[in-house]
Amino acid sequence: MNPLTATAVGKRYRSRWAVRDCSFTIPEGKVVALVGPNGAGKSTLLGMAAGIVRPTTGGLSAFGTPTAGRTHPDVSYLGQNRSLYHDLTVRELTRAVGSMNDRWSTDRVHEVLGLLTGVDHDAKVGTLSAGTRTQVAIAMALGRLPRLLLLDEPLSDLDPLARDETLRIIMTEVADRGTTVVMSSHLLTDLREVCDHILLVDEGRVQVDGDIEEVLARHRILVGPAADESSVEGTLVSATRTARQSTLLLREAAPTPKGWEGTEPDLESLVMGYLRASRERRR
Amino acid sequence: MLADVIEFRIDRRSGVSTYMQIIQQVRQAMRLGLLNPGDRLPSAREVVEATAVNPNTVLKAYRELEREGLVEARRGLGTFVTKSLSSEATTGDDAPLRQELAGWMGRAQQGGLVVEDVDALYSAVRDEHYPAEERS
Amino acid sequence: MIWVSWRRQRPQLITLLAMLVVGAGVVVLLRSSMLDSITSSGLTECVTRTTQECSTNKSAGDFRAEWSTRLQLGQAAIIFLPVLIGLFIGAPLFARELEQGTHVLAFTQSVSRTRWMLSKLVVALVPALVVLIALQYLVWWWLTTAGVMGPRVNGSFQVFNFGIEHVSPVAYTLFAFAVGAFVGVVTRRTLVAMIVTLGAFTVLRFALFDVVTRVMTTQREVVTSGLSPTASRDASLVISQGYLDAAGQPIAPDKVGAAVQACKATWTPEGQQEYVACLAKSDLGRRYADFIPESQAWQAHLVDASIYGALAVLLLVGTGWALRRQS
Known part of the structure; x- marks a missing residue:
């Protein structure tokens, strides 16, 4: 049973579609980068996966169970606004979240909090810095001993040290328990090094989905004369052209024709190519 | 352990x-x-x-x-x-080839070469002896 | 789960407890001071009976002047407590969570939304009801001490007396609380929920004011014209009164008005026989009063409470439904 499967899922807010007709599957044990520009639909997608946002069309299922209206017991979710009780101390919060769960490990929470620098257990959650609150929220998410961890912008308000600490905690979780992780970010560089699977969304639609190595291997960047593109075969994703030179991003490209230089793209140029393409479609 | x-x-x-x-x-x-x-x-x-x-x-x-x-x-x-990749030539600080390279490096330094010069020389000579297409 | 709700509701619970302590202290002090005043002015008799002497006695008059406002304030406290509970405990209960997004924390744990809602409801509502009932009985105890020299003289059906007795305050509280909770979930705004609660509660209290009288079966007392029915003089709740024709049917008020106008000339302060005879001639021989006796006030309270209680249950079911739909 796959940790997460989306079937033609869509969400409309009033007249605007935040997510539209998205289908994908996330295999077990992957660390998935959910990337896309701000407003691409990442949070809505994660919210629907967590069961707190109701899809307008289609649906998502976690470990084979539809997620609408209820968070799957094996799924933990970190929302973008971190949703913690600010009037409780960290210790009380741990107790509170624990008492709302059937399966819960206070030891795991303490273990995670112990790895973080300077979390005072008797401090009110509201007095902690935004970064520390994020880390506390991640600790709570791990206390549920999840098999799928959904993290919405987990690194957005962290300084470099806290970012490293946090990634270490998440990666240790993957190493120890084989947890599947889906992390969103509007900054690819945040996730580049730690993810092995990419889900690129823009305009509410999935643009790229797959293992990073495989996705890169499927694409080519060709640089050649602007005058003659007829010899190039493959699905054109996007192109930048000057008077003399064309740079093309191709999917499933045929062998590089004469007069062109072909290389495998790196992840950044691949993502940029797709985002540029979806921008142009919108115009 | x-x-x-x-x-x-x-x-x-x-x-x-x-x-x-x-x-x-x-x-x-x-x-x-x-x-x-x-x-x-x-x-x-x-x-x-x-x-x-x-x-x-x-x-x-x-x-x-x-x-x-x-x-x-x-x-x-x-x-x-399970396997050893080391040889007499590469193991330890006192391996003969390493000693020779250290001597060369010392002379380069005395000769007033900066690190970019040393790198450029080293890679040029390396590429002569080990053409790029033969390396993995 | 109960612990979480308790811990999160703690500031409100402490406020309630403080209200109870202060309220109880004030009532106990006022009552003992009032009791002193009754004894020292020799009015002990007047507490239980309304005698000629009691109504003309100067010290009785002084007593009323001094205490009636305070006693009415005591009543007002119990009248307003339900809507205050609805405003400050019911309305923010879910609205604040939804406003601040903290509901997401609970919704993404394994506890079901219904159980989460119930535990919050119980923890917020039960202590509020306990405090309300305690204060209600304290005020009742204080009012009873004043007896017929206080507001109780007007009987159980008088609006303010009715509103603070028996199960009615509990039912109003349930209703105000449920309105607050429901509107809070639907609007997701604490302030809006509070305003709507205040409005809805006030409007409904006025709108449902006489529903009880229409729902309950009444008794009919018939007397000959010239006498007035006892029901309109004691503390019974008179629903309607007028004249009956020979067939025993109530006569339309305009006909009665015309007849009374016609007989008016025969009326003299000394004797009414002629007037009564005139009325009898115009087929107004008998007067009637449909009423609910004071002894049945408890039934009226039960009817009242079941109306508000049923509305509250509906609203709470609606709250649960809205929370489950929440996304």
Whole structure:
């Protein structure tokens, strides 16, 4: 049973579609980068996966169970606004979240909090810095001993040290328990090094989905004369052209024709190519 | 438990993927005699704790090394080095070739060469002797 | 789960407790001071009976002047407590969570939304009801001490007396609380929920004011014209009164008005026989009063409470439904 499967899922807010007709599957044990520009639909997608946002069309299922209206017991979710009780101390919060769960490990929470620098257990959650609150929220998410961890912008308000600490905690979780992780970010560089699977969304639609190595291997960047593109075969994703030179991003490209230089793209140029393409479609 | 012999240093700005960096660093350590048959590679968790990389990547790199016949995974115990890549020529600070290179480097320094000059000379000579297409 | 709700509701619970302590202290002090005043002015008799002497006695007059406002304030406290509970405990209960997004924390744990809602409801509502009932009985105890020299003289059906007795305050509280909770979930705004609660509660209290009288079966007392029915003089609740024709049917008020106008000339302060005879001639021989006796006030309270209680249950079911739909 796959940790997460989306079937033609869509969400409309009033007249605007935040997510539209998205289908994908996330295999077990992957660390998935959910990337896309701000407003691409990442949070809505994660919210629907967590069961707190109701899809307008289609649906998502976690470990084979539809997620609408209820968070799957094996799924933990970190929302973008971190949703913690600010009037409780960290210790009380741990107790509170624990008492709302059937399966819960206070030891795991303490273990995670112990790895973080300077979390005072008797401090009110509201007095902690935004970064520390994020880390506390991640600790709570791990206390549920999840098999799928959904993290919405987990690194957005962290300084470099806290970012490293946090990634270490998440990666240790993957190493120890084989947890599947889906992390969103509007900054690819945040996730580049730690993810092995990419889900690129823009305009509410999935643009790229797959293992990073495989996705890169499927694409080519060709640089050649602007005058003659007829010899190039493959699905054109996007192109930048000057008077003399064309740079093309191709999917499933045929062998590089004469007069062109072909290389495998790196992840950044691949993502940029797709985002540029979806921008142009919108115009 | 065996003590860890090596620690990976992942350079995120090198442009080389984490996966390749791990493979290269293991090979390097084996060539230099820092890793010998019977030594255990750090577990994925140990690597993750030290460097915050994806454990799947570490395991994938180990699988590649295993495919190359350099290491062997033993269930529940870890991944162990099975082959020696080191030779008299590369092992230890007093290996003759290393001594010679050290002597050369000393003369370059005395001759007023900066590090870029040394690198340029070294890679030029290296590429003459080891053409790029023959290297893996 | 109960612990979480308790811990999160703690500031409100402490406020309630403080209200109870202060309220109880004030009532106990006022009552003992009032009791002193009754004894020292020799009015002990007047507490239980309304005698000629009691109504003309100067010290009785002084007593009323001094205490009636305070006693009415005591009543007002119990009249307003339900809507205050609805405003400050019911309305923010879910609205604040939804406003601040903290509901997401609970919704993404394994506890079901219904159980989460119930535990919050119980923890917020039960202590509020306990405090309300305690204060209600304290005020009742204080009012009873004043007896017929206080507001109780007007009987159980008088609006303010009715509103603070028996199960009615509990039912009003349930209703105000449920309105607050429901509107809070639907609007997701604490302030809006509070305003709507205040409005809805006030409007409904006025709108449902006489529903009880229409729902309950009444008794009919018939007397000959010239006498007035006892029901309109004691503390019974008179629903309607007028004249009956020979067939025993109530006569339309305009006909009665015309007849009374016609007989008016025969009326003299000394004797009414002629007037009564005139009325009898115009077929107004008998007067009637449909009423609910004071002894049945408890039934009226039960009817009242079941109306508000049923509305509250509906609203709470709606709250649960809205929370489950929440996304």
